[in-house]
Amino acid sequence: xxxxxxxxxxxxxxxxxxxxxxxxxxxxxxxxxxxxxxxxxxxxxxxxxxxxxxxxxxxxxxxxxxxxxxxxxxxxxxxxxxxxxxxxxxxxxxxxxxxxxxxxxxxxxxxxxxxxxxxxxxxxxxxxxxxxxxxxxxxxxxxxxxxxxxxxxxxxxxxxxxxxxxxxxxxxxxxxxxxxxxxxxxxxxxxxxxxxxxxxxxxxxxxxxxxxxxxxxxxxxxxxxxxxxxxxxxxxxxxxxxxxxxxxxxxxxxxxxxxxxxxxxxxxxxxxxxxxxxxxxxxxxxxxxxxxxxxxxxxxxxxxxxxxxxxxxxxxxxxxxxxxxxxxxxxxxxxxxxxxxxxxxxxxx
Amino acid sequence: xxxxxxxxxxxxxxxxxxxxxxxxxxxxxxxxxxxxxxxxxxxxxxxxxxxxxxxxxxxxxxxxxxxxxxxxxxxxxxxxxxxxxxxxxxxxxxxxxxxxxxxxxxxxxxxxxxxxxxxxxxxxxxxxxxxxxxxxxxxxxxxxxxxxxxxxxxxxxxxxxxxxxxxxxxxxxxxxxxxxxxxxxxxxxxxxxxxxxxxxxxxxxxxxxxxxxxxxxxxxxxxxxxxxxxxxxxxxxxxxxxxxxxxxxxxxxxxxxxxxxxxxxxxxxxxxxxxxxxxxxxxxxxxxxxxxxxxxxxxxxxxxxxxxxxxxxxxxxxxxxxxxxxxxxxxxxxxxxxxxxx
Numbered sequence: 181x182x183x184x185x186x187x188x189x190x191x192x193x194x195x196x197x198x199x200x201x202x203x204x205x206x207x208x209x210x211x212x213x214x215x216x217x218x219x220x221x222x223x224x225x226x227x228x229x230x231x232x233x234x235x236x237x238x239x240x241x242x243x244x245x246x247x248x249x250x251x252x253x254x255x256x257x258x259x260x261x262x263x264x265x266x267x268x269x270x271x272x273x274x275x276x277x278x279x280x281x282x283x284x285x286x287x288x289x290x291x292x293x294x295x296x297x298x299x300x301x302x303x304x305x306x307x308x309x310x311x312x313x314x315x316x317x318x319x320x321x322x323x324x325x326x327x328x329x330x331x332x333x334x335x336x337x338x339x340x341x342x343x344x345x346x347x348x349x350x351x352x353x354x355x356x357x358x359x360x361x362x363x364x365x366x367x368x369x370x371x372x373x374x375x376x377x378x379x380x381x382x383x384x385x386x387x388x389x390x391x392x393x394x395x396x397x398x399x400x401x402x403x404x405x406x407x408x409x410x411x412x413x414x415x416x417x418x419x420x421x422x423x424x425x426x427x428x429x430x431x432x433x434x435x436x437x438x439x440x441x442x443x444x445x446x447x448x449x450x451x452x453x454x455x456x457x458x459x460x461x462x463x464x465x466x467x468x469x470x471x472x473x474x475x476x477x478x479x480x481x482x483x484x485x486x487x488x489x490x491x492x493x494x495x496x497x498x499x500x501x502x503x504x505x506x507x508x509x510x511x512x513x514x515x516x517x518x519x520x521x522x523x524x525x526x527x528x529x
Numbered sequence: 530x531x532x533x534x535x536x537x538x539x540x541x542x543x544x545x546x547x548x549x550x551x552x553x554x555x556x557x558x559x560x561x562x563x564x565x566x567x568x569x570x571x572x573x574x575x576x577x578x579x580x581x582x583x584x585x586x587x588x589x590x591x592x593x594x595x596x597x598x599x600x601x602x603x604x605x606x607x608x609x610x611x612x613x614x615x616x617x618x619x620x621x622x623x624x625x626x627x628x629x630x631x632x633x634x635x636x637x638x639x640x641x642x643x644x645x646x647x648x649x650x651x652x653x654x655x656x657x658x659x660x661x662x663x664x665x666x667x668x669x670x671x672x673x674x675x676x677x678x679x680x681x682x683x684x685x686x687x688x689x690x691x692x693x694x695x696x697x698x699x700x701x702x703x704x705x706x707x708x709x710x711x712x713x714x715x716x717x718x719x720x721x722x723x724x725x726x727x728x729x730x731x732x733x734x735x736x737x738x739x740x741x742x743x744x745x746x747x748x749x750x751x752x753x754x755x756x757x758x759x760x761x762x763x764x765x766x767x768x769x770x771x772x773x774x775x776x777x778x779x780x781x782x783x784x785x786x787x788x789x790x791x792x793x794x795x796x797x798x799x800x801x802x803x804x805x806x807x808x809x810x811x812x813x814x815x816x817x818x819x820x821x822x823x824x825x826x827x828x829x830x831x832x833x834x835x836x837x838x839x840x841x842x843x844x845x846x847x848x849x850x851x852x853x854x855x856x857x858x859x860x861x862x863x864x865x866x867x868x869x870x871x
Binding site: 267269317318321323324326327328330331332334335337338339342462465466469470472473477502504505506507509510513514517518521 | 599656660662664678679796831833841845848
């Protein structure tokens with residue numbers, strides 16, 4: 181099958197040199213426009229169309245932060261899916277439980293970093309436990325595995341409601357992360373000639389930075405380490421990896437630990453930036469679903485692209501057409517499915 | 530010639546009972562006599578409600594059992610019909626409400642649901658198997674959030690209230706007994722329709738597509754069209770159930786089409802069993818009974834834990850639900866009676 185595909189794909193890429201150049205040009209142009217939009221002082225007509233420069237740039241920054249958060253949640257989801265063909269519909273529950281644990285640890289010890297670590301470690305352990313005691317028993321039966329995750333998410337949501345009730349929690353961030361950052365972006369010029377610079381919460385910038393660092397770390401782990409090599413091999417052909425003497429179960433457990441741990445980590449980080457409340461599990465499950473559908477299942481790069489698209493669409497939608505923000509997300513998903521059913525970075529199967 | 534026609538006429542008459550099945554006849558008689566013994570509460574809150582959710586789960590069973598497409602958007606489709614009834618008919622929320630008579634509203638509502646279902650199907654058949662579940666879940670969740678935020682059509686968070694079941698032939702169809710028979714009629718009709726269509730050419734083709742889409746494509750069948758038509762049929766069932774649901778509740782809000790309800794439908798279908806059209810009804814009765822009486826055992830608060838654990842147990846023990854469990858126990862019982870016989 182793949183041998184048959186080879187000529188057609190190579191001929192496509194042969195003709196695609198110019199195509200790639202065209203796309204590169206389009207990308208450069210888009211980057212230039214965005215750079216101009218961000219750094220230039222806006223003329224009045226542009227302010228009239230896009231409300232104000234402050235609103236626009238804030239929406240983009242918020243979108244980027246949210247994209248970082250979505251990426252953290254969705255990367256675990258997509259890794260688990262890519263390797264195990266297991267749609268972990270309890271992923272949102274892992275996020276929320278991580279957030280609650282982070283809240284408890286932070287408020288009891290007073291160390292935020294300890295809360296973040298606890299969120300990651302506890303969720304990673306729970307992930308391994310789920311993999312060993314639940315999914316290993318149902319191996320090869322995708323549908324039952326998915327149904328089990330639905331059952332787990334129902335029970336988990338109900339038990340979390342029993343323990344933490346329906347209230348909204350906010351995880352306290354440490355002092356060194358409070359405050360605002362003045363960005364070198366001029367939002368307006370006062371009548372006396374002084375420029376007004378954009379300020380943005382430091383914490384959100386840190387969230388974005390953390391997401392980028394973790395994204396790069398994941399990429400390095402997948403592409404430069406031995407475990408990453410095994411994981412990639414497993415994504416392509418699980419049976420063959422197993423046949424070549426690798427303990428597939430250990431690889432599965434590692435991936436589940438990393439995926440679930442990232443969800444817990446994102447829970448604490450997101451719970452500090454936004455809030456922790458029942459129902460967030462469904463919200464982040466939906467976000468991961470859409471991000472992974474758009475980006476392509478099983479691809480970390482795809483998760484990053486999908487998260488960027490969805491995060492930006494959600495925040496820009498929130499500013500410019502509040503009622504239909506969800507619809508914008510939805511339209512992106514439907515268009516992707518119509519044009520590329522396997523997702524932007526997904527491999528055709 | 531006359532002999533032949535006589536034989537032709539006699540053949541179906543002879544095995545009339547066999548064709549319908551003695552079990553079905555007994556069940557139908559029992560259900561028709563049920564109102565004589567049951568209180569109003571058991572008539573509507575248990576039986577009527579179970580049948581509505583049974584039909585909803587049946588529409589899922591049609592897709593999943595025969596088509597291999599596991600959908601979480603059935604309640605969304607039913608919700609479209611329910612909202613259509615509220616918008617086209619009359620409501621007391623002072624938003625929209627065209628006040629059309631019920632016999633125009635119902636066909637429109639069901640048609641809207643069927644078309645929506647076909648659209649959802651058309652989007653999701655581009656992917657296969659487990660992906661369908663993801664995409665329909667995303668669609669269901671997005672619709673829920675949209676209905677919650679949109680005030681022009683869905684009237685936002687509060688939804689529509691004050692929707693009445695029609696009154697005609699001098700009967701208020703929301704009264705317990707008429708409503709029970711309405712639900713029973715719909716349940717029997719849709720059960721028979723699904724059973725019939727599963728044996729029809731279309732049903733056979735759909736099952737063949739489920740088993741091997743590539744081979745069916747190679748044989749010249751239009752796989753996508755068959756799948757989308759299955760979604761259309763399931764949409765009709767879900768739409769009818771949605772109409773009854775909104776008449777039963779008298780109101781519709783985003784909570785009616787929430788993700789938890791979507792998952793409830795899946796639970797009902799899986800607990801009952803996806804192999805036979807009777808499964809969804811069995812599942813619905815079990816879940817509704819649990820929903821009603823579990824409060825006495827575990828309290829209203831922890832009901833979801835109970836149902837989640839039951840669901841997990843069923844998925845672990847018997848993938849085919851209660852029907853599968855019965856199918857496994859039956860041979861043992863038969864052998865037991867043989868052993869006990871002599």
